[in-house]
Amino acid sequence: MPSPFKQELITASLFSYFQDQFPLVVTIAYPGVRIDTSALDEWLELSITEWTRRPQRSGGLKQIGLTLTVHCFVKQNIDKSRIHELADAVVETISQTTVPLRDYDVSGTPIIGYGTLREAETRDQTRRDIDAQRHAMQHVVITCPGIAQQT
Amino acid sequence: MAVTNIARSLRDGELVIKDGTTPTAQSLTLLLDEGDLTWTERANTIEVKDRGSLADGHTRKGDEESISLSFTVKWSQLIGKAAGGGDPLQLYEMLMFTSGANVVSTSPTGEQDTLQLEFTVVDPAGAASEKITFAKVYRESLTMSESKESNQIVFTGRDFEVTPNIVRV
Numbered sequence: 001m002p003s004p005f006k007q008e009l010i011t012a013s014l015f016s017y018f019q020d021q022f023p024l025v026v027t028i029a030y031p032g033v034r035i036d037t038s039a040l041d042e043w044l045e046l047s048i049t050e051w052t053r054r055p056q057r058s059g060g061l062k063q064i065g066l067t068l069t070v071h072c073f074v075k076q077n078i079d080k081s082r083i084h085e086l087a088d089a090v091v092e093t094i095s096q097t098t099v100p101l102r103d104y105d106v107s108g109t110p111i112i113g114y115g116t117l118r119e120a121e122t123r124d125q126t127r128r129d130i131d132a133q134r135h136a137m138q139h140v141v142i143t144c145p146g147i148a149q150q151t
Numbered sequence: 152m153a154v155t156n157i158a159r160s161l162r163d164g165e166l167v168i169k170d171g172t173t174p175t176a177q178s179l180t181l182l183l184d185e186g187d188l189t190w191t192e193r194a195n196t197i198e199v200k201d202r203g204s205l206a207d208g209h210t211r212k213g214d215e216e217s218i219s220l221s222f223t224v225k226w227s228q229l230i231g232k233a234a235g236g237g238d239p240l241q242l243y244e245m246l247m248f249t250s251g252a253n254v255v256s257t258s259p260t261g262e263q264d265t266l267q268l269e270f271t272v273v274d275p276a277g278a279a280s281e282k283i284t285f286a287k288v289y290r291e292s293l294t295m296s297e298s299k300e301s302n303q304i305v306f307t308g309r310d311f312e313v314t315p316n317i318v319r320v
Binding site: 055056057058059060061147 | 160161162163164165180181182183184186273300
């Protein structure tokens, strides 16, 4: 019996891929996991912020649209270009990438589909106002639309 | 009563293509079709007017007309069986009767190559599903196009019948 094509499995595969492929050593926060950032100078927050399903044959292969979102945070007491280094590394890791989606609950972790991430978009959310000194934080958000396809 | 007046949608349909291999036809269920199957059953009529007047004129049945049909599928693999005998048959090579795919026409030798299309529409209420069979479908055009989301294959052709065969399943 084929594995169900569930968000849980898709998420696990995409996050696992990111963790394995991201080239820099940075703490990564995943949804539902709390991290203490008081002692950190930089970290990433990873989530899938959108799931979309278009009309399709009920008996056909499932296709689910998604948006992978990565928040990059860097405290302003370190190198000012570090935020761009992180953002570039994230974009390089996820843009135009095809990731095998696996069922980690089954022996042998069979491939149940593929996730294709398209072109990433980067937005700088760092606050520029005078009050921003209180936060002392650089913040860049990278969003990447994609599609998960059952095979 | 087995009839249910629930509107059907593309979610309820399934399109299967079969060839003329005997005793067991090669069969391909389309898993990535867009759900835009369209067919048209035409009726030709000869209008005989009396000195330009319809009221005094009459009609006669015109020539029979074959069914036009089309559908669109997301493009995945173009050739499978034709490239490696152990690989599964792919849509493109079936529609094109590609050498090596061993696709057999549903029409007699010497006639145009045709395939059988079976379109099943499941009754959402589970009472009266229907299968529409087009027995002799030949290709007029096959258009492959690129797209930023998914490439597509568009088939247009005709079924050499006046009406498809519709049965309850």
